[in-house]
Amino acid sequence: MTTARERSDAAGSRALIALVVAVFGYALMQTAVVPALKLLEVRLHATPTASAWILTAFLLSSAVLTPVLGRLGDQLGRRKVTLAVLVVYAIGMAAAAAAQNLGQLIAARVVQGAALALVPLSMAILREALPPERLPFAMGLVSGAVGADGGAGLIAGGLLADHLSWRYLFVLGTAIALVSLLLAARWVPAGTYVAASGTDVPGAVLLGGGLVAVLLALAKGPAWGWSSGRTLGLLALGLALFVALVAVERTRSDALLDVGELRDRPMLMTHAAAFLFGAGSYFFYLALPLYAQMPKAAGAGFGSTITVAGLLMLPGMLAVVPASMAVGRIARALGPRWPLAGGWTLFAAGSVLFVLAHDRMWQHAVFYTIVGCGTGLVIGSLPKLIADIVPLARTGTANGFNNIARTVGSAVGTALAAAVIASAGTGPPPDSTFTDLFWLATAAAALGIAVACFAARGGPAATAGPVTPVAEPVVGR
Numbered sequence: 001m002t003t004a005r006e007r008s009d010a011a012g013s014r015a016l017i018a019l020v021v022a023v024f025g026y027a028l029m030q031t032a033v034v035p036a037l038k039l040l041e042v043r044l045h046a047t048p049t050a051s052a053w054i055l056t057a058f059l060l061s062s063a064v065l066t067p068v069l070g071r072l073g074d075q076l077g078r079r080k081v082t083l084a085v086l087v088v089y090a091i092g093m094a095a096a097a098a099a100q101n102l103g104q105l106i107a108a109r110v111v112q113g114a115a116l117a118l119v120p121l122s123m124a125i126l127r128e129a130l131p132p133e134r135l136p137f138a139m140g141l142v143s144g145a146v147g148a149d150g151g152a153g154l155i156a157g158g159l160l161a162d163h164l165s166w167r168y169l170f171v172l173g174t175a176i177a178l179v180s181l182l183l184a185a186r187w188v189p190a191g192t193y194v195a196a197s198g199t200d201v202p203g204a205v206l207l208g209g210g211l212v213a214v215l216l217a218l219a220k221g222p223a224w225g226w227s228s229g230r231t232l233g234l235l236a237l238g239l240a241l242f243v244a245l246v247a248v249e250r251t252r253s254d255a256l257l258d259v260g261e262l263r264d265r266p267m268l269m270t271h272a273a274a275f276l277f278g279a280g281s282y283f284f285y286l287a288l289p290l291y292a293q294m295p296k297a298a299g300a301g302f303g304s305t306i307t308v309a310g311l312l313m314l315p316g317m318l319a320v321v322p323a324s325m326a327v328g329r330i331a332r333a334l335g336p337r338w339p340l341a342g343g344w345t346l347f348a349a350g351s352v353l354f355v356l357a358h359d360r361m362w363q364h365a366v367f368y369t370i371v372g373c374g375t376g377l378v379i380g381s382l383p384k385l386i387a388d389i390v391p392l393a394r395t396g397t398a399n400g401f402n403n404i405a406r407t408v409g410s411a412v413g414t415a416l417a418a419a420v421i422a423s424a425g426t427g428p429p430p431d432s433t434f435t436d437l438f439w440l441a442t443a444a445a446a447l448g449i450a451v452a453c454f455a456a457r458g459g460p461a462a463t464a465g466p467v468t469p470v471a472e473p474v475v476g477r
Contacts (some may be wrong), residue, residue, distance in 0.1 A: 383399055
């Protein structure tokens with residue numbers, strides 16, 4: 001006869017499986033469309049500038065909706081919001097599969113952007129559903145799924161783009177979303193904690209507007225010119241909206257943005273680490289597939305197909321998950337900041353190796369595996385550090401902001417990489433261009449090592465309390 005503890009552990013394991021599958025579907029489809037962009041341009045009769053909105057629309061939607069949905073999960077119940085997000089995501093995927101023109105596809109991608117909220121919602125659900133001793137492993141597994149599947153999406157997208165119609169990308173996404181919805185409906189618990197505060201509409205509007213302005217400037221800056229009036233105007237507008245956001249949030253008891261969290265050094269450094277990771281990882285996402293597909297006659301590259309280019313990154317992607325799951329053991333043995341610092345050290349080591357040599361396929365496979373191990377430790381550390389800092393009632397919101405920091409970092413990394421590649425002029429970029437990109441990844445990792453020293457509060461057994469008390473008492477549902 002099973003005990004109550006065994007039944008609780010089994011229920012927690014089922015919830016973990018459901019959440020990993022849900023996050024898997026989001027992370028896979030986040031990047032699967034990248035290898036198919038050229039194909040989409042041809043099939044939908046679009047210009048490169050117009051087709052870029054397939055990625056930009058998803059990025060903007062994700063950044064705006066994630067903190068709002070994370071907050072709604074804290075207020076209305078994480079299970080309820082998770083199921084709603086999965087329904088919306090499945091609809092967006094099905095709409096993309098049936099799209100008849102570029103406008104319809106971009107609109108579907110805007111709807112799909114809501115799925116990024118699954119990551120902070122999952123972290124909040126796990127913190128409530130699992131005992132403390134299982135939480136680091138579970139958070140590491142979910143984080144590892146985000147990191148590994150984002151890269152795996154490049155492989156899946158390449159295979160489907162090479163051999164089938166682009167519509168199968170979104171058919172696959174629809175199927176995974178429906179399976180995730182079924183599993184979440186059956187296995188994700190309702191939870192017992194909700195925040196008793198109201199909805200911060202002014203904060204959501206200011207935050208969303210500021211993010212749209214900044215991310216749009218970063219996404220279109222390479223095409224418009226960094227000194228153009230449109231780019232500078234959007235950056236100035238975004239900065240003004242963020243200043244207004246801080247001013248408004250200081251006066252509200254139900255603030256979407258807890259200004260006290262941003263004044264807390266460990267929390268601020270955790271968000272900085274997420275930003276740096278977003279930038280550093282995208283240098284590799286753009287550089288490695290491009291290098292592998294360049295013709296050998298260009299003086300750099302392997303002349304590979306999209307599929308082979310993705311397969312060269314596969315060992316590194318597979319290394320992300322076990323590294324993420326090791327975060328809890330490392331933190332217990334050495335202290336809470338060491339998984340993050342160790343992850344950035346491995347990331348830096350792999351980047352330096354790429355700087356020194358990258359003209360052989362085995363080098364790409366081996367060196368990116370080292371980067372993958374560092375990636376797993378970094379992204380597995382972030383939700384654990386946040387769980388050590390914030391109260392339970394703000395877990396979804398805080399993780400949502402951490403994902404925003406990573407999204408903005410990804411936009412910055414993409415813009416920098418595009419500027420480096422464009423500086424090479426027309427035609428295939430020379431080998432020195434890729435060396436510069438690997439140096440940028442090294443610089444991001446070096447900053448990450450410095451940030452990691454301030455991203456936690458104590459030694460091996462440290463468990464930080466919440467930064468600020470919950471504005472209103474946490475109540476049972």
